[in-house]
Amino acid sequence: MLDSDPAKKLSFKRSITNGDLVIVYERHDNMKAVTISEGSVLQNRFGVFKHSDWIGKPFGSKVFSNKGGFVYLLAPTPELWTLVLSHRTQILYIADISFVVMYLEIVPGCVVLESGTGSGSLSTSLARAIAPTGHVYTFDFHEQRAGSARDDFERTGLQNLVTVGVRDIQGEGFPDEFSGRADAVFLDLPQPWVVIPSAAKMLKQDGTFCSFSPCIEQVQRSCETLQTSFTDIRTFEVLLRTYEVREVKMDGVEGNESGSNGSLPCKRRLCSDGSNVVSSSNSSVMARPCGEARGHTGYLTFARLKCLS
Amino acid sequence: MSENNEISKNLNDRTTWEGCSVLLDINDGDRLVFARLSNAAKLKIGNKNYSLQPLIGCAFGSIFQAESGPQGPFLSHSLPSIQGNDKTEEVKEGQVNDEPRDNRALIDNNTAQSLTGDDIEAMRREGARGNEIIEALIANSATFETKTSFSQEKYRLKKQKKYAPKVLIRRPVARSICEAYFKKYPTKIGFLRVDTLSLLLSLANVSSSSDVLVVDMVGGLITGAVAERLGGTGFVCNSYLGKSPHSMDIVRIFNFSDDICKRILRSPISDLLSQKELPEQVLEHADVCNLESQSNEQICASVSIEKISLSSENGISDLGAKNTENTNVPGKRVCKAAKAGEKSPPEVIDSWKENGFSSLIIAAPESDTWTLVKDLLPLLSNSAPFAIYHQYLQPLATCMHNLQIGNMAIGLQITEPWLREYQVLPSRTHPCMQMSAFGGYILSGTKICDS
């Protein structure tokens, strides 16, 4: 996912090779992670796809099945990964993830502590942000989950940026070896307030803290505990509204030559392969919010270690 | 691990130095001032000038209090108590009433406030600290005792702001810079809210070693935020139509090392597109700019000198107020400002042409979105993500429709971020009364191979 070797940098030149991780895109709501293996096939409702047909094609290619159905092969990114990873737990999604990375002020070179690892959705974006010189240490007390996360980081090529530890963080806190070394600490745990004193101990001066909690009672207790050694304590909720875009044919519009929004060439194309009766000037492109959306994910509470020097 | 590395040292320094850029938060966000620390730099609060010299070598997050001494006004480092907090909202009911009061400074009690300005000046001359003056004001207020604990705290805060202003040193990073501008000067950054900025960076997969193409008409905020994420690897190419580059003033507020600055390049879009047919639109723009009769060389010169249009010559720019009395201009000062935004060398442009950019971010409210996208998308490598910001929905809807029809991209989505802050207090938790109702729209997607 993050090749620091410039020769392997994503480019026109870079084509799919055996062993690569690709994201197979059917539709925006239907994607799948596939590791290319010469003799394998992918079977879906569009037919059978041979991996061997994909090798040598550039990322971003459209590839066809035995029945003429097609999918796109995309290079993995943390955003795509979050959409395709196997859900072993509840995970964080792009809106929360983006805000966490920005608000924790995570930049290349940072050391970040995280617990729990869960399905590694956030960890993947943390790794991107600290690369190439920083490190993410993520802890989960669930041994199997930690193992699967480790396998995933191997698969996405992040193994040198993320270390997964098995540890009961609520019971034991973060390991002492990280005392005063963390630029940022992130918690997604059932009782985050228990870990706050340990988080304070781990952070460098002016270091940043964030806790994600679905319930307001968790937030309440965390904020109370934070007062002791943190400042700039702020709680947010971040959501996304998505829009759908349609070209709508309008009745009763007189030949309106100019209403093109600069999109005439494409509209001509649209009409050229179908019936050529409808004039493009009678339709317009409109947007409206999608009817359904996630109404709540969790509250994000941020704080900054009080400066005592 | 590698946290002692050069890159992290610069981006991640936690102590200020001479020549360092800082964000000064005066009285809990009442005023936000970007300044460059030096022995000569001065900050004006009220009618007094304070030297910023004591701030050099301090930890970010340090708080200073404005005091007056025999040598005049000065900023004094104040240590926060570990317990408790100093904000009004965080006062717990019933707590303040139990505090023992000290009324030895009590003078008279006939009017609501019996201390006169002269009395306060006299106290100052005798060396009273800001906090002592506040205590005296409280002791001499006839009405203070009768106030509720909440309004007592409000009174205290008001007096503190006036008689003992607080100055907090913040690190100038993408988050704090974006928030400061959004709060005090949103038009300069096209009303780009911090959560929207964070989404743009994610959706465009900005990561180390990537070559990010940007059209930044939001003062350089995008360029700076991208460069911060690149940490001295890859490139951010700040591109522009015609011959005059867009302002990149905000980039200079970040504490970028030379390594990072070298990774910020500029290029006219026409140079990136050359060898291909120049679209008419681009030529038109170029003509318009020529009419302004500025040669390319002049502009390049003016961007590399230490000029911050927002600021006065002393490197202080005040986002808190429009009046000029807030800043002071000491004679000559050396500003070590980053030289970012050199013209892209031809060999780098060639490598972009050959390999393609790894992502694209556009925040160009004043240009036609579809025209830009139509020209710039072919410069991306296949499978590269892009993210386009706009304050209006329609240009993005049109652009999305055209991309769909032209089969140029997949995973197209228009999203609008929504951000709500909460007040969290015992028995008094609720969403904040004020919120930003609008953070703009983003069109995102992934470029695919021409079929």
Ligand SMILES: C[S@@+](CC[C@H](N)C(=O)[O-])C[C@H]1O[C@@H](n2cnc3c(N)ncnc32)[C@H](O)[C@@H]1O
């Ligand atoms: C909701 S998941 C985290 C999801 C993660 N943020 C993501 O984006 O994929 C919470 C995780 O915390 C772990 N956990 C719960 N209590 C823990 C404890 N005391 N110590 C360490 N991990 C714990 C659980 O095993 C679970 O995997």
